[in-house]
Amino acid sequence: VSGCAEKGQDTHNLKIGLMEEPKTLNIWLARDKWSGRVLSLMYQRLYIRDPDTLKLIPWLAEKNPVYDEAKISYTVKLRPAKWSDGSDFTSEDVAFTGRLIKEFKVPTYRARWKFIKKIETPDKHTVIFYLDKPMAVFTTRTLTSPVVQKKEWAQVVEKARNSEKPLITLQNHKIEKPVGTGPFVLKKWQQGAFLFLQKNKHFFGTGQKISGRKLGPYIDGIIFKFFGTSDAAVLAMQKGAMDMFWSGIQPGYLEDLKKEPDIRLFSNERSALYYWGFNLRKTPFNDVNLRWSIATLIDKDFIITRIVQGK
Numbered sequence: 001v002s003g004c005a006e007k008g009q010d011t012h013n014l015k016i017g018l019m020e021e022p023k024t025l026n027i028w029l030a031r032d033k034w035s036g037r038v039l040s041l042m043y044q045r046l047y048i049r050d051p052d053t054l055k056l057i058p059w060l061a062e063k064n065p066v067y068d069e070a071k072i073s074y075t076v077k078l079r080p081a082k083w084s085d086g087s088d089f090t091s092e093d094v095a096f097t098g099r100l101i102k103e104f105k106v107p108t109y110r111a112r113w114k115f116i117k118k119i120e121t122p123d124k125h126t127v128i129f130y131l132d133k134p135m136a137v138f139t140t141r142t143l144t145s146p147v148v149q150k151k152e153w154a155q156v157v158e159k160a161r162n163s164e165k166p167l168i169t170l171q172n173h174k175i176e177k178p179v180g181t182g183p184f185v186l187k188k189w190q191q192g193a194f195l196f197l198q199k200n201k202h203f204f205g206t207g208q209k210i211s212g213r214k215l216g217p218y219i220d221g222i223i224f225k226f227f228g229t230s231d232a233a234v235l236a237m238q239k240g241a242m243d244m245f246w247s248g249i250q251p252g253y254l255e256d257l258k259k260e261p262d263i264r265l266f267s268n269e270r271s272a273l274y275y276w277g278f279n280l281r282k283t284p285f286n287d288v289n290l291r292w293s294i295a296t297l298i299d300k301d302f303i304i305t306r307i308v309q310g311k
Contacts, residue, residue, distance in 0.1 A: 012220040013196075017233050017245040021226040022195065025178055025186065027146055028106050029171035037246060038224065041197060042084075042180035043146035046076060046094065047139070050211055056139060057211045060089065060147060060181060060204070062125075065139065072134060076143070078125040081204035083149050084178075084185045089204075091121035096150035098129075098142075100157055104167045112141040152179045183217045195224040237263060251309035 022035035030039055046061040058064060062079040081089040100106070101113045115135050120128040131138060160169040177186055181204065184197035198221045205215035225242060227233040234253050236242050238260060249257065249265070257263050278285035285291065304310060 013223050014219050014221070014244065015223045015225065015242040017236060017242040017247070018224050018226050019230075019233065019247045020228065021191065022224075025175045025189070026171060026173060027148060027175075027178075028104075028108070031108060038195060038197070039146070039178075040182070041184045041222070042178050042182040042186065043148065044181040045144045045146055046078075047143045049144070056143070059210070061143070065143065071130065072132075073128055073130045074138065074143075076127045076129070078127065079204065080125075081181055082202040083151075084180050084182075084200050084202055085149075086202055087149075087151065088124070089147075089149075089181055090124040091127045092124075093150045094127045094147055095119040095121050096153070097145070097147045100148070100153065101145070104157075104160070104170055106167070106170075109145050112137065112145055116142070147181070149179045183215075184222060187221065192226075194226070197222045197224070 018034050018037070020032070020034045022030070022038050023032050024030050024035050025039065027039055027043055030036055044060055046059060047056045048059045049055070050057050056064070058079070060078060060081055062077045065074040065076045067074055076094075078089070078091060078094070083089055098113055098116060098119050101109045102116065115132045115138075117130040117132050119130070122128065129138070129142070135142075156170065156173050160166045160173070163169040180200075183200055183203045183205065185200045187196040187198040189195045199217045199219070203215075203217070206217070208215050225236070227236060230250050230253060233242075233245050233247070234249070234257065237245055237257070240262070254265065257265060278291060280286050
Protein backbone atom coordinates (compact mmCIF):
# COMPACT_ATOMS: atom_id res chain seq x y z
CA VAL A 1 0.00 0.00 0.00
CA SER A 2 1.38 3.45 -0.85
CA GLY A 3 0.05 6.90 -0.14
CA CYS A 4 0.91 10.56 -0.44
CA ALA A 5 2.36 11.75 2.86
CA GLU A 6 2.24 15.38 3.87
CA LYS A 7 5.08 17.55 2.58
CA GLY A 8 7.59 18.99 5.00
CA GLN A 9 11.10 18.46 6.24
CA ASP A 10 10.96 14.75 5.34
CA THR A 11 10.19 15.38 1.65
CA HIS A 12 13.29 13.47 0.52
CA ASN A 13 12.87 10.69 3.06
CA LEU A 14 10.50 7.82 2.40
CA LYS A 15 8.26 7.08 5.38
CA ILE A 16 7.51 3.36 5.58
CA GLY A 17 5.19 1.68 8.04
CA LEU A 18 5.97 -1.68 9.60
CA MET A 19 3.55 -3.76 11.61
CA GLU A 20 6.21 -4.44 14.25
CA GLU A 21 9.55 -3.03 15.32
CA PRO A 22 12.68 -4.99 14.34
CA LYS A 23 13.84 -7.20 17.19
CA THR A 24 17.56 -6.85 16.43
CA LEU A 25 20.11 -5.52 13.95
CA ASN A 26 22.49 -8.42 14.63
CA ILE A 27 22.42 -10.30 11.32
CA TRP A 28 23.18 -13.62 13.06
CA LEU A 29 20.25 -13.33 15.47
CA ALA A 30 17.60 -11.83 13.20
CA ARG A 31 14.82 -14.29 12.37
CA ASP A 32 11.74 -12.08 12.32
CA LYS A 33 10.71 -10.57 8.99
CA TRP A 34 10.76 -6.98 10.28
CA SER A 35 14.43 -7.19 11.24
CA GLY A 36 15.10 -8.96 7.95
CA ARG A 37 13.51 -6.21 5.88
CA VAL A 38 15.56 -3.47 7.51
CA LEU A 39 18.79 -5.49 7.40
CA SER A 40 18.27 -6.30 3.70
CA LEU A 41 18.80 -2.62 2.95
CA MET A 42 22.17 -2.59 4.74
CA TYR A 43 23.69 -6.03 4.05
CA GLN A 44 24.04 -7.28 0.49
CA ARG A 45 24.61 -10.62 -1.23
CA LEU A 46 26.81 -11.96 -4.00
CA TYR A 47 23.68 -12.71 -6.04
CA ILE A 48 20.04 -11.66 -5.79
CA ARG A 49 16.83 -12.76 -7.49
CA ASP A 50 15.31 -10.83 -10.36
CA PRO A 51 11.88 -9.81 -9.00
CA ASP A 52 10.20 -10.55 -12.34
CA THR A 53 11.90 -13.75 -13.51
CA LEU A 54 13.44 -15.05 -10.22
CA LYS A 55 16.69 -15.67 -12.11
CA LEU A 56 19.95 -15.00 -10.29
CA ILE A 57 21.50 -11.57 -10.87
CA PRO A 58 25.20 -10.98 -10.12
CA TRP A 59 25.15 -8.34 -7.40
CA LEU A 60 28.33 -8.06 -5.34
CA ALA A 61 29.57 -10.65 -7.80
CA GLU A 62 30.60 -9.35 -11.20
CA LYS A 63 29.41 -12.28 -13.30
CA ASN A 64 27.91 -15.76 -13.05
CA PRO A 65 29.90 -18.34 -11.03
CA VAL A 66 32.17 -20.67 -13.01
CA TYR A 67 31.82 -24.36 -12.14
CA ASP A 68 34.75 -26.78 -12.26
CA GLU A 69 33.27 -30.28 -12.44
CA ALA A 70 36.55 -32.05 -11.74
CA LYS A 71 37.20 -30.11 -8.51
CA ILE A 72 33.53 -29.64 -7.57
CA SER A 73 34.26 -25.95 -7.13
CA TYR A 74 32.76 -22.61 -8.07
CA THR A 75 34.81 -19.51 -8.83
CA VAL A 76 33.16 -16.15 -8.21
CA LYS A 77 34.60 -12.84 -9.38
CA LEU A 78 33.66 -9.80 -7.29
CA ARG A 79 32.80 -6.38 -8.64
CA PRO A 80 34.55 -3.33 -7.13
CA ALA A 81 32.58 -2.23 -4.07
CA LYS A 82 33.08 -0.50 -0.74
CA TRP A 83 31.72 -0.95 2.72
CA SER A 84 29.69 1.86 4.23
CA ASP A 85 32.78 2.96 6.22
CA GLY A 86 34.63 3.56 2.93
CA SER A 87 36.92 0.51 3.08
CA ASP A 88 37.18 -1.97 0.19
CA PHE A 89 34.92 -4.99 -0.06
CA THR A 90 37.17 -8.00 -0.77
CA SER A 91 37.18 -11.76 -1.11
CA GLU A 92 38.43 -11.99 2.49
CA ASP A 93 35.07 -10.66 3.68
CA VAL A 94 33.23 -13.36 1.73
CA ALA A 95 35.48 -16.14 3.00
CA PHE A 96 35.24 -14.83 6.57
CA THR A 97 31.43 -14.83 6.39
CA GLY A 98 31.25 -18.42 5.16
CA ARG A 99 33.73 -19.70 7.73
CA LEU A 100 31.89 -17.89 10.52
CA ILE A 101 28.57 -19.51 9.57
CA LYS A 102 30.16 -22.97 9.44
CA GLU A 103 32.11 -22.62 12.68
CA PHE A 104 29.26 -21.26 14.77
CA LYS A 105 26.56 -23.25 12.98
CA VAL A 106 24.40 -20.13 12.69
CA PRO A 107 20.84 -21.58 12.56
CA THR A 108 19.46 -19.33 9.84
CA TYR A 109 22.27 -20.10 7.39
CA ARG A 110 23.99 -23.33 8.48
CA ALA A 111 22.10 -25.56 6.02
CA ARG A 112 23.30 -23.37 3.16
CA TRP A 113 26.97 -23.73 4.08
CA LYS A 114 27.43 -27.13 5.74
CA PHE A 115 28.53 -28.80 2.47
CA ILE A 116 31.27 -26.21 1.77
CA LYS A 117 34.60 -28.01 2.19
CA LYS A 118 36.88 -24.99 1.96
CA ILE A 119 37.07 -21.43 0.63
CA GLU A 120 40.09 -19.95 -1.14
CA THR A 121 40.84 -16.31 -1.96
CA PRO A 122 43.59 -16.21 -4.63
CA ASP A 123 43.21 -12.42 -4.92
CA LYS A 124 41.10 -9.56 -3.55
CA HIS A 125 38.37 -10.02 -6.13
CA THR A 126 38.24 -13.82 -6.51
CA VAL A 127 36.61 -16.43 -4.27
CA ILE A 128 36.74 -20.19 -4.89
CA PHE A 129 34.25 -22.41 -3.09
CA TYR A 130 34.99 -26.17 -2.84
CA LEU A 131 32.01 -28.42 -2.15
CA ASP A 132 31.83 -31.90 -0.62
CA LYS A 133 29.52 -32.87 -3.47
CA PRO A 134 27.46 -31.10 -6.14
CA MET A 135 24.57 -29.23 -4.50
CA ALA A 136 21.92 -27.34 -6.44
CA VAL A 137 21.20 -25.12 -3.44
CA PHE A 138 24.71 -23.68 -3.58
CA THR A 139 23.80 -21.15 -6.27
CA THR A 140 20.26 -20.53 -5.05
CA ARG A 141 20.90 -20.35 -1.30
CA THR A 142 24.60 -20.20 -0.40
CA LEU A 143 25.44 -17.45 -2.86
CA THR A 144 22.40 -15.43 -1.80
CA SER A 145 23.49 -15.24 1.84
CA PRO A 146 24.35 -11.78 3.23
CA VAL A 147 28.05 -10.91 3.54
CA VAL A 148 29.51 -9.19 6.61
CA GLN A 149 32.70 -7.17 6.99
CA LYS A 150 35.66 -9.08 8.43
CA LYS A 151 37.06 -5.95 10.08
CA GLU A 152 33.83 -5.31 12.00
CA TRP A 153 33.28 -8.90 13.13
CA ALA A 154 36.76 -10.40 13.65
CA GLN A 155 37.12 -9.33 17.30
CA VAL A 156 33.51 -10.27 18.03
CA VAL A 157 34.14 -13.75 16.62
CA GLU A 158 37.31 -14.16 18.67
CA LYS A 159 35.48 -13.21 21.86
CA ALA A 160 32.62 -15.58 21.07
CA ARG A 161 35.01 -18.40 20.18
CA ASN A 162 36.61 -18.19 23.62
CA SER A 163 33.32 -18.03 25.53
CA GLU A 164 31.36 -20.89 27.11
CA LYS A 165 28.49 -20.47 24.63
CA PRO A 166 30.03 -19.24 21.36
CA LEU A 167 26.85 -18.97 19.27
CA ILE A 168 24.86 -17.19 21.98
CA THR A 169 27.74 -14.78 22.58
CA LEU A 170 27.91 -14.04 18.86
CA GLN A 171 24.16 -13.46 18.63
CA ASN A 172 24.04 -11.32 21.78
CA HIS A 173 26.58 -8.86 20.43
CA LYS A 174 24.88 -5.48 20.14
CA ILE A 175 25.46 -3.75 16.83
CA GLU A 176 25.53 0.01 17.31
CA LYS A 177 26.11 0.93 13.66
CA PRO A 178 26.17 -1.96 11.18
CA VAL A 179 28.77 -1.72 8.42
CA GLY A 180 27.30 -2.99 5.17
CA THR A 181 27.44 -2.71 1.40
CA GLY A 182 23.77 -1.86 0.94
CA PRO A 183 22.13 1.32 -0.33
CA PHE A 184 21.38 2.56 3.20
CA VAL A 185 23.12 2.83 6.58
CA LEU A 186 21.73 3.22 10.08
CA LYS A 187 21.43 6.85 11.17
CA LYS A 188 19.26 6.54 14.28
CA TRP A 189 17.09 3.99 16.03
CA GLN A 190 14.81 5.39 18.71
CA GLN A 191 13.36 2.18 20.01
CA GLY A 192 9.61 2.21 20.35
CA ALA A 193 9.28 5.15 17.95
CA PHE A 194 11.18 4.97 14.65
CA LEU A 195 14.27 3.73 12.83
CA PHE A 196 16.03 6.03 10.36
CA LEU A 197 18.22 4.76 7.52
CA GLN A 198 20.34 7.23 5.57
CA LYS A 199 21.58 6.91 1.99
CA ASN A 200 24.94 5.13 1.78
CA LYS A 201 27.29 7.38 -0.16
CA HIS A 202 29.57 4.39 -0.81
CA PHE A 203 26.89 2.12 -2.32
CA PHE A 204 28.44 0.34 -5.31
CA GLY A 205 25.26 0.35 -7.36
CA THR A 206 24.50 4.06 -7.47
CA GLY A 207 24.14 5.11 -11.11
CA GLN A 208 24.92 1.65 -12.44
CA LYS A 209 22.62 -0.28 -14.71
CA ILE A 210 22.24 -3.89 -13.57
CA SER A 211 19.79 -6.32 -15.17
CA GLY A 212 18.17 -3.46 -17.07
CA ARG A 213 17.59 -1.30 -13.99
CA LYS A 214 19.43 1.92 -13.18
CA LEU A 215 20.13 1.84 -9.47
CA GLY A 216 19.68 4.59 -6.88
CA PRO A 217 19.02 5.32 -4.13
CA TYR A 218 16.83 8.15 -5.40
CA ILE A 219 15.91 9.30 -1.89
CA ASP A 220 17.97 10.61 1.04
CA GLY A 221 16.72 8.10 3.55
CA ILE A 222 13.96 5.89 4.95
CA ILE A 223 12.07 6.48 8.18
CA PHE A 224 10.47 3.30 9.50
CA LYS A 225 7.53 3.72 11.85
CA PHE A 226 5.93 0.92 13.85
CA PHE A 227 2.17 0.56 14.27
CA GLY A 228 1.40 -2.75 15.96
CA THR A 229 -2.12 -3.10 14.53
CA SER A 230 -3.72 -2.86 11.10
CA ASP A 231 -6.17 -0.26 12.45
CA ALA A 232 -3.33 2.09 13.45
CA ALA A 233 -1.48 1.54 10.18
CA VAL A 234 -4.53 2.17 7.99
CA LEU A 235 -5.44 5.30 9.95
CA ALA A 236 -1.88 6.64 9.54
CA MET A 237 -2.05 5.98 5.82
CA GLN A 238 -5.40 7.79 5.52
CA LYS A 239 -4.00 10.78 7.41
CA GLY A 240 -0.92 10.95 5.16
CA ALA A 241 1.47 10.08 7.99
CA MET A 242 3.37 7.55 5.87
CA ASP A 243 4.17 6.92 2.22
CA MET A 244 4.08 3.13 2.18
CA PHE A 245 2.97 0.26 4.38
CA TRP A 246 5.45 -2.60 3.94
CA SER A 247 3.04 -5.37 4.82
CA GLY A 248 -0.10 -7.00 3.54
CA ILE A 249 -3.45 -5.38 4.27
CA GLN A 250 -6.25 -7.52 5.66
CA PRO A 251 -9.13 -7.92 3.17
CA GLY A 252 -11.59 -6.10 5.42
CA TYR A 253 -9.80 -2.78 4.87
CA LEU A 254 -9.53 -2.94 1.09
CA GLU A 255 -12.88 -1.48 0.08
CA ASP A 256 -12.42 1.63 2.23
CA LEU A 257 -8.85 2.15 1.02
CA LYS A 258 -9.94 1.88 -2.61
CA LYS A 259 -12.09 4.98 -2.07
CA GLU A 260 -9.10 7.07 -0.96
CA PRO A 261 -7.88 9.20 -3.93
CA ASP A 262 -4.32 9.52 -2.57
CA ILE A 263 -3.78 5.85 -1.79
CA ARG A 264 -2.73 3.18 -4.28
CA LEU A 265 -3.09 -0.52 -3.65
CA PHE A 266 -0.68 -3.05 -5.15
CA SER A 267 -1.41 -6.76 -5.45
CA ASN A 268 1.41 -9.20 -6.14
CA GLU A 269 1.45 -12.91 -6.76
CA ARG A 270 3.18 -14.69 -3.88
CA SER A 271 6.14 -16.96 -4.55
CA ALA A 272 5.64 -18.69 -1.21
CA LEU A 273 3.09 -20.72 0.71
CA TYR A 274 1.90 -20.95 4.29
CA TYR A 275 1.37 -24.24 6.05
CA TRP A 276 0.71 -25.72 9.46
CA GLY A 277 3.47 -28.14 10.38
CA PHE A 278 3.66 -30.71 13.16
CA ASN A 279 6.63 -31.92 15.18
CA LEU A 280 6.47 -35.58 14.16
CA ARG A 281 8.97 -36.57 16.85
CA LYS A 282 6.40 -35.93 19.57
CA THR A 283 3.20 -37.65 20.62
CA PRO A 284 0.41 -37.33 19.55
CA PHE A 285 1.55 -35.61 16.34
CA ASN A 286 3.43 -38.70 15.19
CA ASP A 287 0.07 -40.41 14.78
CA VAL A 288 -1.08 -40.03 11.17
CA ASN A 289 -4.70 -40.57 12.20
CA LEU A 290 -4.62 -37.44 14.36
CA ARG A 291 -3.16 -35.42 11.50
CA TRP A 292 -5.86 -36.73 9.13
CA SER A 293 -8.52 -35.76 11.67
CA ILE A 294 -7.20 -32.23 12.00
CA ALA A 295 -7.04 -31.87 8.22
CA THR A 296 -10.63 -33.05 7.96
CA LEU A 297 -11.89 -30.65 10.65
CA ILE A 298 -10.40 -27.54 9.05
CA ASP A 299 -13.02 -25.70 7.00
CA LYS A 300 -10.89 -24.60 4.07
CA ASP A 301 -13.77 -22.99 2.20
CA PHE A 302 -14.56 -20.80 5.21
CA ILE A 303 -10.94 -19.64 5.42
CA ILE A 304 -10.81 -18.84 1.70
CA THR A 305 -14.18 -17.10 1.37
CA ARG A 306 -14.63 -15.43 4.78
CA ILE A 307 -11.23 -14.87 6.38
CA VAL A 308 -9.01 -13.99 3.41
CA GLN A 309 -11.96 -13.23 1.12
CA GLY A 310 -10.41 -14.95 -1.85
CA LYS A 311 -7.29 -12.77 -1.75
